[in-house]
Amino acid sequence: MVKIPKDLGDKDMFKGYAEKETFETMFLSGEEEPRTVIKNKIKEDLNTAYLTKDLQEKIGKLLLDLKMDLYKDGIIDYEIKVKKMGMDIVLSAAANKSKART
Template sequence: MKKIPRNLDDKEMLKGYKEEESVTDIFLRKEVREKEERTAAIAEQEEGLSMAGLTPPLIEKLSKELLQLRLELFAAGTKNCNKWKIRRNGHAVEIIAE
């Protein structure tokens, strides 16, 4: 049996030690990667909408209104509302759920 060295500081005691990767570490790393991907996708989407002249407050308001519309349609019995019809009427743009 090896003799235990005395009077070592923390750095010297942990020299050569490598921690094994746990399941928790794997899941945490996956969560971080997915969050970064979602953030990048949202930024890319907002970038596209800002090119259309929509500012972040307008994008947020539009998103809230569309969500409210989807909730009302769901309450009225429309279970799957993924198709939208968009048309221009003069100076107005209409978004109609199909």
């Protein structure tokens, strides 16, 4: 009888083992991602659905310009606030107030 080595990991135990395809497993190979992952992707896509690649690039460039202007003014710690004003969406930078440590 062959001795079974101790303290093997899962990968080592199944090394060289090939599972035979059965009726149940042949349909699983073509299955894609689980539904929960697909639902999460749909939610993520809805957040950026209205922003084309061109628009994302323009917004990114303008935000970089804003960041550089704030840096020139000595403002490093800031946050971007988003407001809807009528038919416009306004992004504004607000400097974070530094908390005094005692």
